[in-house]
Amino acid sequence: xxxxxxxxxxxxxxxxxxxxxxxxxxxxxxxxxxxxxxxxxxxxxxxxxxxxxxxxxxxxxxxxxxxxxxxxxxxxxxxxxxxxxxxxxxxxxxxxxxxxxxxxxxxxxxxxxxxxxxxxxxxxxxxxxxxxxxxxxxxxxxxxxxxxxxxxxxxxxxxxxxxxxxxxxxxxxxxxxxxxxxxxxxxxxxxxxxxxxxxxxxxxxxxxxxxxxxxxxxxxxxxxxxxxxxxxxxxxxxxxxxxxxxxxxxxxxxxxxxxxxxxxxxxxxxxxxxxxxxxxxxxxxxxxxxxxxxxxxxxxxxxxxxxxxxxxxxxxxxxxxxxxxxxxxxxxxxxxxxxxxxxxxxxxxxxxxxxxxxxxxxxxxxxxxxxxxxxxxxxxxxxxxxxxxxxxxxxxxxxxxxxxxxxxxxxxxxxxxxxxxxxxxxxxxxxxxxxxxxxxxxxxxxxxxxxxxxxxxxxxxxxxxxxxxxxxxxxxxxxxxxxxxxxxxxxxxxxxxx
Amino acid sequence: xxxxxxxxxxxxxxxxxxxxxxxxxxxxxxxxxxxxxxxxxxxxxxxxxxxxxxxxxxxxxxxxxxxxxxxxxxxxxxxxxxxxxxxxxxxxxxxxxxxxxxxxxxxxxxxxxxxxxxxxxxxxxxxxxxxxxxxxxxxxxxxxxxxxxxxxxxxxxxxxxxxxxxxxxxxxxxxxxxxxxxxxxxxxxxxxxxxxxxxxxxxxxxxxxxxxxxxxxxxxxxxxxxxxxxxxxxxxxxxxxxxxxxxxxxxxxxxxxxxxxxxxxxxxxxxxxxxxxxxxxxxxxxxxxxxxxxxxxxxxxxxxxxxxxxxxxxxxxxxxxxxxxxxxxxxxxxxxxxxxxxxxxxxx
Ligand SMILES: Nc1ncnc2c1ncn2[C@@H]1O[C@H](COP(=O)(O)OP(=O)(O)OP(=O)(O)O)[C@@H](O)[C@H]1O
Ligand SMILES: [Mg+2]
Numbered sequence: 001x002x003x004x005x006x007x008x009x010x011x012x013x014x015x016x017x018x019x020x021x022x023x024x025x026x027x028x029x030x031x032x033x034x035x036x037x038x039x040x041x042x043x044x045x046x047x048x049x050x051x052x053x054x055x056x057x058x059x060x061x062x063x064x065x066x067x068x069x070x071x072x073x074x075x076x077x078x079x080x081x082x083x084x085x086x087x088x089x090x091x092x093x094x095x096x097x098x099x100x101x102x103x104x105x106x107x108x109x110x111x112x113x114x115x116x117x118x119x120x121x122x123x124x125x126x127x128x129x130x131x132x133x134x135x136x137x138x139x140x141x142x143x144x145x146x147x148x149x150x151x152x153x154x155x156x157x158x159x160x161x162x163x164x165x166x167x168x169x170x171x172x173x174x175x176x177x178x179x180x181x182x183x184x185x186x187x188x189x190x191x192x193x194x195x196x197x198x199x200x201x202x203x204x205x206x207x208x209x210x211x212x213x214x215x216x217x218x219x220x221x222x223x224x225x226x227x228x229x230x231x232x233x234x235x236x237x238x239x240x241x242x243x244x245x246x247x248x249x250x251x252x253x254x255x256x257x258x259x260x261x262x263x264x265x266x267x268x269x270x271x272x273x274x275x276x277x278x279x280x281x282x283x284x285x286x287x288x289x290x291x292x293x294x295x296x297x298x299x300x301x302x303x304x305x306x307x308x309x310x311x312x313x314x315x316x317x318x319x320x321x322x323x324x325x326x327x328x329x330x331x332x333x334x335x336x337x338x339x340x341x342x343x344x345x346x347x348x349x350x351x352x353x354x355x356x357x358x359x360x361x362x363x364x365x366x367x368x369x370x371x372x373x374x375x376x377x378x379x380x381x382x383x384x385x386x387x388x389x390x391x392x393x394x395x396x397x398x399x400x401x402x403x404x405x406x407x408x409x410x411x412x413x414x415x416x417x418x419x420x421x422x423x424x425x426x427x428x429x430x431x432x433x434x435x436x437x438x439x440x441x442x443x444x445x446x447x448x449x450x451x452x453x454x455x456x457x458x459x460x461x462x463x464x465x466x467x468x469x470x471x472x473x474x475x476x477x478x479x480x481x482x483x484x485x486x487x488x489x490x491x492x493x494x495x496x497x498x
Numbered sequence: 499x500x501x502x503x504x505x506x507x508x509x510x511x512x513x514x515x516x517x518x519x520x521x522x523x524x525x526x527x528x529x530x531x532x533x534x535x536x537x538x539x540x541x542x543x544x545x546x547x548x549x550x551x552x553x554x555x556x557x558x559x560x561x562x563x564x565x566x567x568x569x570x571x572x573x574x575x576x577x578x579x580x581x582x583x584x585x586x587x588x589x590x591x592x593x594x595x596x597x598x599x600x601x602x603x604x605x606x607x608x609x610x611x612x613x614x615x616x617x618x619x620x621x622x623x624x625x626x627x628x629x630x631x632x633x634x635x636x637x638x639x640x641x642x643x644x645x646x647x648x649x650x651x652x653x654x655x656x657x658x659x660x661x662x663x664x665x666x667x668x669x670x671x672x673x674x675x676x677x678x679x680x681x682x683x684x685x686x687x688x689x690x691x692x693x694x695x696x697x698x699x700x701x702x703x704x705x706x707x708x709x710x711x712x713x714x715x716x717x718x719x720x721x722x723x724x725x726x727x728x729x730x731x732x733x734x735x736x737x738x739x740x741x742x743x744x745x746x747x748x749x750x751x752x753x754x755x756x757x758x759x760x761x762x763x764x765x766x767x768x769x770x771x772x773x774x775x776x777x778x779x780x781x782x783x784x785x786x787x788x789x790x791x792x793x794x795x796x797x798x799x800x801x802x803x804x805x806x807x808x809x810x811x812x813x814x815x816x817x818x819x820x821x822x823x824x825x826x827x828x829x830x831x832x833x834x835x836x837x838x839x840x841x842x843x844x845x846x
Contacts, residue, residue, distance in 0.1 A: 305734065329736035337734050346728035346735075348794045357724060357735040364717045411735070 004068040007032045007165055007196045008053065008084075013062030015048055017398065019390035022048040024220040026062070030165070030213075035187060035197040037207045037228065040217035040240055041430040042402025043388040046200050047089050049217070050169050053198075054086040055079040077106075085163040087154055089170045089200075089401045089428065090341055095143035099136055099153045100125040103160055128156035132182050134291055147339050148174045148291035148456075155183065159190075166190060167198040170401065172206060173428040174338075176290045176456040177491060184210050202402070202430050203457075204233050216240055241432045249463035250435075250442045256283035256466055259317075260450035261333070261419045263302060266311030270297025272474030274311060279419060279450035284441065286465025286482065287454045290494050294474035295454045296338055299421045302452075303335035304328035315418065329358050332418035336408060336425055338454075344408040345396050352378035352392040354407050358415040381410035384440065386433060401428045409437060413444065420444065421452040426460065438464060458487050470494050528788050528803050531836055535810050543817040551813070553696060559809035560702040561586075561757045563802060566780040566787075567702075567709045568753030570801045571746040573784050574713075575726045576793025577653035579747060581642060582754040583776035584664035585635050587769070589758030591668050592634055593684065594677040594768035596620065596627045624683040628759055635755020636748045638664055643744030657747075661777065668770040676769040680762060688763025698760045705753065709798045722746060726793025783808050786836045807836055 008030040015023040022045045030036045038046050051057045053064065055073025063070055066082055073079040076086070093102045104121050111117040122138060129136050132152045142150055151174045158166055168187075172180050187197055187210055201207060207214055211228040216239040223239045237245050260281045265274040271294050279285045289295045300306040302313060304322035313320045315332060322328045328335070337343035345354050355378040356363065363373045378392050385406045389399055396407055405428050412420060422441070426434045441464060445451050455461050461468055462482040470478040470493045478493045539546045546552075565582050572579045597620050620627065638660055645656035690697040713719035721742045724732040733739045762768045781791075787804030789796025811832050815825045 324738065325734050326736040326738050335734070342728070342730050343734045344731060346724050346731045346794070348727040349724060353720065353724075357732070357737065360717045360720060361736075367716045367718065369715060369717050369720055415736075 005031055006065075007067060008198075009063075009065040009068075010049070010053070011063040011065070013049075013052060013064070014060045015045075015052060015057065016060055019394075020398075021220050023052070023059075026217070026220070026222055028215055028222065028225070030196055030198060032196055033191055033194050034212040035191055035199055035210050037211035037214040038198060038200045038217065039202070039204065039207065039214060039236060040223075041388075042406070042428075042433060043219075043400040044217040044240070045220040046217055047169055047400060048220075050086060050088075050167050050198070050200070053079070053167065054084055056086075080161060080163070083161075083164040084167065085158050085161040085165070086167040087158040087169060087171055089173075091147075091150055091154055093142050093150060093154055093157075096141050098141055099129070099138045099145075099156075102142055102153055103128065103157045124160075125156065128160055129153070131186055132156075132179050134179055146292055146296065148176070148179065151175060152179065152291075159186070163195070165196045165198065167200075169200045170202070170428055171199075172201050172203055174424070174456065176494075177458060178290055178495065180206070202428065202434070204236055204431065207236070208233070218242065237431055240430070245432050245435060247431075247435070250439045252284075252442060252445070252466070254282050254446045256280035260315065261302075261452075262312075262314040262317075264312045264314070266298075266301055266313065267309040268297060268301030268311075269306050269309075270294050270474060271301065273476075275301075275476050276311075277469060277476065279452055281450055282445050282448050283467070284445050284451045284453055284465045286461035286468040287452060287471060288456075288458060288461045288468055288490060288494060289471035291456075292473075293471040293494065295471050296423055297474070298471070298476075299335055299423050299452070299454060302328075303333055303421055305335065305337075329415060329417065333421070334358065334412055334415045334417035334419070335421040336412040336423055338423040338427065340404055340408050340427070344411075345404060347397040348395055350393045351382060351387065351389050351396055351399070351407055354396050355381055355410045355414055357411060377414050378410075381414050382407075384413075384436075385410050386436060402430055402433065405429050406433060406437075409440075413440060417449070419450040419452070421454070423454045424456065425453070426455070426457070458490060462487065462490075472496050527839070528786070528800055528807075531786075531839055532803055532807055532810075535807060535814075539810060539814045539817075543814060545817055546814065549694075551817070553694070553699075555806075555809050555813045556699045556702075557696045558812070559805045560696075560698040561761050562776065562779050562783060562808065563702045563805045564698075564705050564757040564760070565754050565776060566783045566801050566805055567705045567798055568750035569780045569784055570709065570787075570789060570796065570798045571713075571722055572653070572750045573781075573789050573791060574722050574793055574796055575743055575746050576729070577646060577743065577746070578657065578781065578791075579639075579642060579750045579754075580654065580657040580777045581638060581660040581664055582750060582780055583773040584661045584668060585638050585751050585754040586758035586761065586773035586776055587771065588638075588664050588668040588671070589631050589635055589755035590762030590765075590768035590772060591672045591677065591770050593627060593631045593759055593762055594680065595671065596622055596630065597681055597684065598677075620681060624681065628684075628687075628756075631759055632752045632755045635758070636752040638755075639748040639751025640744065642751065643747035646747065647740040647743050665770075665774075672768060672770040674770070676767045676771075678767040680766055680768075684759070684763040685766055686763065687760050688765070698764065701756070701760060705756070706798065706802055713798055718742070718745070723794055726790075727795070779808060782833050786833065808833070 006029045010026055010028040013023055013026045026049060040046050052059050055076050055078050100121050103125050108116045109121050125138060129152060134149065134152055136149050136152060142153065155171060171183060190197055207228060213225060214228050215225040216223040216236065218240060258281050259278050261279040263275060263277045265276055267274055275298055287295050301308050304324050304327050320331055322331060322333060352375050356374045360369060363370045375392055387406045388403050396404055409425055426437055429437060441451060453461060453465055465482050468480045468482050469476050470490055472494055480490060565586065569579055569582060642657050642660055645651045646653050687697055692700050721737050724737055725739045725742045729739050761772060783804035784801050785791060786807050787800035789801060811829050815828055820828060
């Protein structure tokens with residue numbers, strides 16, 4: 001029995017949360033040595049399925065079999081000991097520990113005197129991280145690293161267990177092309193050594209790159225499982241969404257007019273030279289760069305999250321001094337942050353409250369929160385973006401990752417600013433919703449906002465932006481017209497080889 | 499239970515309201531604990547359900563009740579305020595000196611003459627004197643708030659410092675001894691009756707309603723929850739987290755001072771020793787009341803119920819003649835039990 005061709009089988013698994021049936025009669029089998037992909041819209045139940053496999057959630061009904069034997073995991077460490085390791089969608093690292101401590105937490109290596117052998121741990125951690133080709137400072141607390149660097153630490157950790165099944169829940173959402181290629185190489189190596197991989201992503205091209213089998217989930221049910229070779233991308237989309245979705249970027253009509261935001265010779269923490277840029281009214285300015293290239297730092301300096309050391313920021317010709325995010329929002333410069341869990345959302349608060357947080361002060365009447373107005377605004381944007389939630393009063397903690405991201409976006413669209421900086425706005429969002437978000441971003445620009453779009457997805461930047469800035473190592477290293485440039489040129493500039 | 503509603507691109511989930519005993523238990527578990535305690539009390543003691551005893555019970559709860567109404571704000575932001583007991587004592591002493599026409603009693607030998615004569619010489623009309631005292635309480639809170647936000651001290655350490663310092667200030671101010679005797683107005687605050695309701699209880703109720711309204715309906719109230727639930731996200735969303743945090747310590751200090759004034763009136767004396775350990779009672783009540791100590795979740799009504807639970811425990815132990823030291827053991831165990839029951843019920 002132990003030699004069955006399936007490593008993992010889920011049989012008629014059901015799982016409900018209050019008000020939501022997350023998994024409904026799901027049957028899912030994974031062949032040994034395969035890279036099995038799992039796709040579906042936001043809230044389809046992918047992460048829930050993974051968490052059940054990993055013992056993080058108990059199941060309501062059904063059976064899970066590992067190597068043909070029925071297993072019931074009561075906690076993730078049980079699953080880990082049986083050889084299933086998981087990279088969770090929401091980063092699960094200790095923010096105060098450094099990378100080495102995070103990777104070896106609970107199983108520290110010791111020398112023969114029983115003393116923790118920190119040097120050895122550090123060497124092994126470096127061995128795990130090196131293949132990604134990204135410099136990660138091993139000595140600082142995790143929270144001081146960028147999201148992408150954190151993700152690489154989490155990946156290294158998931159790989160460090162030598163498990164027979166490794167699950168990746170949206171590993172690519174925060175990675176740029178470069179790191180992603182390296183991740184693919186690592187996955188190929190894993191497969192060659194007989195490890196089974198389960199891979200979740202909203203970027204379907206990735207599925208075609210590395211997947212052997214693909215299972216589509218919709219509203220908690222399995223729509224189908226097929227070999228990747230036998231489907232096309234539109235097929236998958238149709239299975240996920242239940243209808244055809246246009247995949248073109250929305251067309252731009254208006255053309256950018258007068259200058260809105262001017263950033264002149266600004267120095268700030270994380271930037272290694274003076275940065276200057278302009279954003280015009282109705283323009284989408286794309287910023288592309290690899291992990292750690294200073295995109296986020298630049299955005300933070302403009303929107304008041306960090307202090308501008310010197311240089312000038314002008315809005316419509318008027319000199320602005322933005323001391324804090326509150327200041328920025330009041331003066332019309334808002335930032336959608338990249339890290340939704342810490343910076344984007346107050347997880348315990350409701351969808352309605354999160355959506356309206358930046359405008360609470362605006363929709364008050366003598367200090368009292370206007371709840372009708374609040375719900376009305378929230379309702380509008382929740383519908384516009386198609387946030388799948390059990391209600392406006394539902395805590396955002398209970399939403400799926402992609403739906404949380406939609407709430408973050410809803411919040412910043414509702415904030416009604418003049419310049420909107422979007423740092424990875426479509427991170428973890430499904431294709432249907434992505435198209436919807438592109439349309440909203442373009443709409444916003446047509447209505448006269450100045451938009452700065454920071455993204456690791458080059459296709460997205462090229463498809464939406466009127467101009468593209470490329471950043472590398474804390475400096476702006478080039479400006480391109482997306483209509484006249486190809487991906488290779490931009491990538492080469494971002495990596496410093498051209 | 500769930501119905502799907504198609505709207506072009508997405509599926510929106512509309513859950514049916516969860517009903518039934520489970521949900522009721524979840525939402526009202528604290529009040530259930532309270533009901534259980536009330537029932538036990540009425541069984542073990544015949545005197546319990548007398549109007550006299552119940553009024554007395556509320557009266558005893560009201561001082562802690564006023565203090566924790568302020569403390570609730572602080573704990574909701576994820577902080578804590580250990581200085582409330584000291585501010586409580588200092589407020590009484592400060593008001594006493596105002597009533598006697600001087601601000602400071604560093605040199606007792608100069609002023610004992612006044613007191614022996616029992617002379618009261620209010621330099622301010624009562625409302626102004628009380629207001630000034632409350633403002634002074636707020637100033638201590640301001641110091642706490644600045645230490646926590648600007649000096650980035652952990653709330654526990656910052657308020658531990660002010661707790662010790664303000665206690666010392668109360669003793670210094672009073673010259674080391676209780677100051678007896680207040681004007682009729684102050685005494686009324688502590689001992690008066692509004693119909694059948696003792697004035698301290700009435701004050702508590704007013705504070706409770708105001709705090710409830712602030713937390714539930716004002717922008718500031720929601721900001722308090724947002725800061726406690728996720729400070730960075732709140733900050734990035736344009737909430738001035740530092741100001742919110744300073745404000746909560748100010749409120750906590752003001753209400754602790756108000757409670758101190760009422761207590762001074764009740765005792766007809768300002769006792770610098772008063773209120774030691776109140777910060778712990780307050781924290782216990784907040785914990786029993788189901789407010790998350792890490793912030794972001796909880797309600798002032800829960801805290802009020804927590805204060806009553808604490809009062810009830812003391813009351814019933816007194817009525818059943820449990821001697822003081824074993825009383826403490828029982829009190830500690832019952833606090834643990836209540837908090838445990840809270841956790842148990844609400845994680846189901
Ligand atoms: N802890 C929870 N409590 C309540 N509801 C939950 C919880 N976790 C998930 N859900 C709900 O279950 C459904 C499935 O969520 P899940 O996280 O599995 O989606 P997903 O397919 O991973 O989506 P995404 O692509 O956005 O990550 C969603 O409707 C979500 O709101
Ligand atoms: Mg997910």
